[in-house]
Amino acid sequence: MIPCPTADEGPIAAMRNVDFSYDDGTEALHSVTLDVWRGEHIALVGGNGSGKTTIAKLLNGLLRPSRGHVLVKGNDAAKESVAALSRTVGYAFQNPDHQLFCSTVAEEVLFGPKNLGFADAKAVEKADRALSLMSIGHLKDKAPLSLSLGDRRRVSVASVIAMDPEVLVLDEPSTGLDAGEAAELMRALDGLNQEGKTIILITHEMRLVAEHSERVLVMAHGHVVLDCRTRVAFSEPEALHESGLIPPAAIQLAHRLSDFGVSPEVLTVDELAEEVAKVWGARI
Amino acid sequence: MGCQNMTGFVDLYSEGGTFLHRIDARVKIVAVLFLSVLAFLLSNVYSLTLLLAFIFILLFLARASLSRTWFALRFVIRFMVLIVVLWPIFDPSGTPVWATFGPVKITEPAVWRGVTSAVRVGCLACVWYILMFTTSQRDLVRALVKMGLRFDFGLALAISLRFLPTFSATIDSIKDAERARGMELDKGSLLKRSRNYVAILVPTIVSALRSADTLSLALHSRAYGARADRTYLREPKMRRQDAAALSVVIALLVVPVFFKFVLGVPL
Amino acid sequence: MESQAESEPSPVASPEPAKFVSPKTVALYGILAALTAAITIASYLPFSPTKGYFNLGDSMVFFSALAFGCRAGAICGGVGSAAADVLLGAGVYAPVTLVAKGGEGFVAGLISRSGRGKNWAVVLGIAAGGALMITTYFMAEWLFLDVGFGKALAEVPINVAQVALGGTIGAGLTHLIRKSYPSLLKG
Incomplete structure (x- = not known):
């Protein structure tokens, strides 16, 4: 469930009109605004170079915005050191060998x-x-x-x-893992999410997104082009296609079968099987 | 930030179409050597200043960006200032004495000697930039191999230049990773900071040595060492303008040497 | 026998077989020199832990020498450090650095290897190599570059600090990597 914002507690992390350019002039983000609420399970997706990792590094202070503000627990992150921010936002790097x-x-x-x-x-x-x-x-x-x-x-x-941060940002954690290892890693992350940790998953694997995340943020050329519930994102695959993302096979199949009465709003193989069984009235 | 990009890597070279970019790298290497020798031979502060001015004109013609030039010049200017300041303090010889601070005597000849040395070091330092601003690393390595560096050593040099930016990026990324885990790299005593540095060096070295292993397999599988008379696809060739430039460079050394040592002009 | 030789016609066989060093050595030396240069540059920049007062490149010179011997120490230390000088814009020092840091790596590697890597040999090697490096820079600056006694002398304490820190870090790194990743140091 996406937790509802309550009056007494703002987003645990947020970005307000953030622009970011690297020293060599590469413009990585344009006017990005987003809210991350406590307990969410978010997938941050998009092509290579679309700004996913830049967002992650801005959230824990490794990078500082060229313009706009990053808020962590309601406070301006600009005033906090990386060490202080890392209590709230933990970031697992893309290349494990680097840490x-x-x-x-x-x-x-x-x-x-x-x-x-x-x-x-x-x-x-x-x-x-x-x-x-x-x-x-x-x-x-x-x-x-x-x-x-x-x-x-x-x-x-x-x-x-181990640092017990409230927000865990994982940069392509499943790269190089076999299917079993990846599934095990995702189960562990889901467990942490159940305990109330916020998970932000940066990934190229749409199947993991469909099966585990509640909300999808799609990045393209430094913009957030789509920010919605996972089910909604995959039910209109055009926006995904424009960002070079291809939904997992189960979802594509569901869309192809929608003419036969199968609901295209499925996310997993299990849900698709149920839908198909319902339509054809047979048990699979 | 100048020529230092997001990875912290430093490369003075920038692409361009000036005649300094087009000249054969071997001529430029010879020019650096000859102008350095000239700087050592000249002892008159005015002729050294003239040489420095000439080098600056060449740098201007190389069209290096201001930030790049400033990045390079920062180091030179620091050297030069230190020389001018420190020389008279340690050299009390000569008269007139300009000032006396306790045991330290500042004399006019010592100050001039300091200025002369500073200008010479300025020449020696800046002449390198003509080469580095206008020559890609690839051309530099090829020129060295053409000038007699063994092919395998040239290859090792090319490999190291190729991996330098990679390792600079690795170091930066590791720094970020350590900071993300609550380490404050630039806080604490020098000893503590050095300990923090070890945390950066270990993963850098381990991943670098792993790439050395992979690389040696790649060299093996691509028939490295099969022929001793191996050549490059694009062999550097001396053209007419290169020969002309070379003769100018030779004249630049020979003419002042002739005036100074044969005619006795105090250059 | 003859037929066997004929059965192996090789289009790439050279009339004059290359007497190059092994690919493993080429790769290793190239990588070590790059590491030395990268670490020198990274620790020299103003936002590094040493804030640009001096560099920690000596740690890699000593690591190359202690882990791979005097030849690696000399070549990688000399070439890597000189390349860093050129790239940082201190090209005037590059020839001196080539000799000073190359000599430092050579001596450190020679002494530590002949003492079979025992602690005393490592310490002695670093001290002797460091002393050689400091002397070379001092003499070169004073006599060859003629920058004046004062400027040459001003470099000495900085170089002593570099050797002390670089030596400690280099020896520590060698110990750590030999203990945890022994397979990487076979070469």
């Missing part, structure tokens, strides 16, 4: 919570929880960069989860 440097997985996951000043016992507790959520407890004493890509990815996500 692993300790000599063991255990140290790696402890690094963030220790930086945030948690007492030892508390930090270890948070680290252990993150390790078990990512089911990599057994790798504790291994050197992070010696692990397989899938495991390195999970260590890098665990090291952000």
